[in-house]
Amino acid sequence: MAAAAESSIGLRFEKVDKRYGAVYALRNLTLAIAPGECVALAGRNGSGKTTLLRIASCLTRPTRGTLSFSGVIENQNPRAGFVAHASMVYDELTAQENLLFFAKLLAVANRQQRVDSLLREVGLGERKDSLVRTFSRGMRQRVAIARALLADPPLLLFDEPATGLDSEATMWLTGHLAKLRDSGCTILMSLHGESDVVRLATRALRLDAGSVVADTRSGATFQSVFSFAGG
Amino acid sequence: MGLLSNAAALLGKEVRTEFRSRELLSTTIVFVLIVVVLFSFTFDPTTNESHRFGPGLLWLAFLFAASLMLQPCFLREQANDTLSALRLAVSDPFAIFLAKIAANTLFLFMTELLMLPVFAAFFNVSFRGQLPGILLTFFLGSLGISVAGTALAAISAQARMRELLLPLLLLPLLAPILVASTEVTVSLMAPEPFMQWKGIGFLAVFDVVFLTALWLFGEYLLEE
Numbered sequence: 001m002a003a004a005a006e007s008s009i010g011l012r013f014e015k016v017d018k019r020y021g022a023v024y025a026l027r028n029l030t031l032a033i034a035p036g037e038c039v040a041l042a043g044r045n046g047s048g049k050t051t052l053l054r055i056a057s058c059l060t061r062p063t064r065g066t067l068s069f070s071g072v073i074e075n076q077n078p079r080a081g082f083v084a085h086a087s088m089v090y091d092e093l094t095a096q097e098n099l100l101f102f103a104k105l106l107a108v109a110n111r112q113q114r115v116d117s118l119l120r121e122v123g124l125g126e127r128k129d130s131l132v133r134t135f136s137r138g139m140r141q142r143v144a145i146a147r148a149l150l151a152d153p154p155l156l157l158f159d160e161p162a163t164g165l166d167s168e169a170t171m172w173l174t175g176h177l178a179k180l181r182d183s184g185c186t187i188l189m190s191l192h193g194e195s196d197v198v199r200l201a202t203r204a205l206r207l208d209a210g211s212v213v214a215d216t217r218s219g220a221t222f223q224s225v226f227s228f229a230g231g
Numbered sequence: 232m233g234l235l236s237n238a239a240a241l242l243g244k245e246v247r248t249e250f251r252s253r254e255l256l257s258t259t260i261v262f263v264l265i266v267v268v269l270f271s272f273t274f275d276p277t278t279n280e281s282h283r284f285g286p287g288l289l290w291l292a293f294l295f296a297a298s299l300m301l302q303p304c305f306l307r308e309q310a311n312d313t314l315s316a317l318r319l320a321v322s323d324p325f326a327i328f329l330a331k332i333a334a335n336t337l338f339l340f341m342t343e344l345l346m347l348p349v350f351a352a353f354f355n356v357s358f359r360g361q362l363p364g365i366l367l368t369f370f371l372g373s374l375g376i377s378v379a380g381t382a383l384a385a386i387s388a389q390a391r392m393r394e395l396l397l398p399l400l401l402l403p404l405l406a407p408i409l410v411a412s413t414e415v416t417v418s419l420m421a422p423e424p425f426m427q428w429k430g431i432g433f434l435a436v437f438d439v440v441f442l443t444a445l446w447l448f449g450e451y452l453l454e455e
Contacts (some may be wrong), residue, residue: 059315060455082319086312092248104240105320147316 008035008184009071009078009154011056016065018051018210025051026062033188033203038181040201041190042226049190050085053157056188057082059195071154080155081148085163087140088147091133095124095143098132099150106151118146121176123169138163145173156180158189162166170196179184181231191226198209198222232321241317241330248307249338255303256338259296263346266292281354284418289350290409295378297339297405298398299378304331305388314453324450328381333444335377336370343369347378361419364426368419372383372412377405378441383450408437 010137011033027050033039041049053069054060069078074102082088088091089098099115108114119128122142127135132143141164148156153229154178162170174196180188191198198204204225206214249255270288273282308314317327332413350357358365380401387396415430 012366054455057315057319059318079319082315084312084315087313088312089310090244090313090318092251093244101240101244102320103239105317109360154424207310 009186010035011035011155011186011188012053012068012070013052013062014066014068016062016067017046018055019063022023024210026055029065031205031212033186034198035186036181036184038177038187038200038202039139039189040198040204040222040226041188041207042214043190043207047207048209050159052207053082053084053159053188053190054057056080056155060224061115075077078097078155079151079153080157081151081153081160082105082157082159083141083144083148084159087132087144089132089140089143092131094131095135095146096118096128098143099146102147105162108151114150115146118149121172122146129194136170138166141165142169147222154185156185156187158187160190160192162191162195164215164228165211173197174200198226232433234326234329236436237321237326238329238333239321241321242333245334246329246337249334256312256341257340258302259338259397260345262299263292263296263342267346267350267353274429278401281356282417282420282422285350285354285356286420287413289346290372290413290416292346293339293372294402294405294409296342297335297373297376297380298401300338300342301335301377301384301393301401302387302397304335304381305334305395308333309388314434318453324453327333327453328385332374332377332382332424332445336373339373339377340370343373358419360418361424364419364424365416368415370411371431372408374438375408375412375434375441378438378445381407381443382445382449382452384412387454396437404417405440407426408434411437 013031016026016029018023029052037061041052043049043119044127051060053060056076086097096115096119099118100111103115119125122145124139124168126144128137132140135143145161153168165173177187177197177200181202189197201222203215203217204222205212206225216222216225253303266359305314307311308317317369318324332435347358350356363383370422382401383397387393387400413432415427418425418430
């Protein structure tokens, strides 16, 4: 976690449009996220939350406008830790094999130790040798979260991270993200209002039709941002 | 982590998942076996006819089998969006292509090696004494098919009608490989066999050109 603190990064979306055919997923979005902020994104289905996260991860290019990064890795791809709707892990590999494989690609030091520790933390220590295809939705989500955290990335992007998690796992996730936030990691997460993870946020944004329609840093008003979003 | 170590890790994953599921290898081997057997039943080849037509039939079977084998190499990455995870993890996206090419070449080459004795038996031909030349031709031909095929598989995986698109793009593009590989194999199966180095050179140049193009432009093929 110290690694994240040393390399906190900020993001700046400048007049970003993202179009899929004739449909705008993001429209003229200008948004600055300071290093170390923990931002909760709210919005109805199709409001542009996932697109924003995919652009922030550099997986998707904007149709127009720019995304730049500030901080230690000035304008380089931050190789963010990303938890998306899909699990982004291989069904034909075990939980341990998946994490070891991605740890190798990410050049994680002390791979086996790091993987063992993460698997224990997400509650999959006992099932580490089971194929992911035998896992439930929640267990897959735990592997996905462990994969995203493998390299202690300075930027974390979570698309509804608590989906499928039971209360115990959600509690662990909330605690872990709080530690990461406090260590200076920049976090962007799309959430539903009822999620416990919302309490971590230092800022809440509501998107509607690809534009930011509410932006608050006051915890007292977070709930209104989420209730407006329709869940 | 460098390009080659990334590619090695990815190749290890490709081989492990394939040997666990055995989807590609078993399908391709059975397909080539059926084609070779059907060809041998369709006409009863004399030794001379086998020498003339056999290599062409064999390479056609390999080409069709390759189009089956190449289709899933990027489609499988879409199921759980693992391609995005790979793009986030590797330092150079070419590592993804390099690993897929190596895996496809390996699987195709294995299929060819397994089918060689079957073909020799059904078509009454002998490769004795020509095995090094045959292996070199098979390797360069498989590499060419894999390099061009992997690039097209990446393109077609993001398209509509993807199942149809890959063979439509692949077969014309690989016609030069088919012709060169067949000619070299014919010369190796001739009554007085010889190595056609011009054909070997053409296969090597094809492989290098397509590999270079993929190295330069491959990143764009993976973008959403």
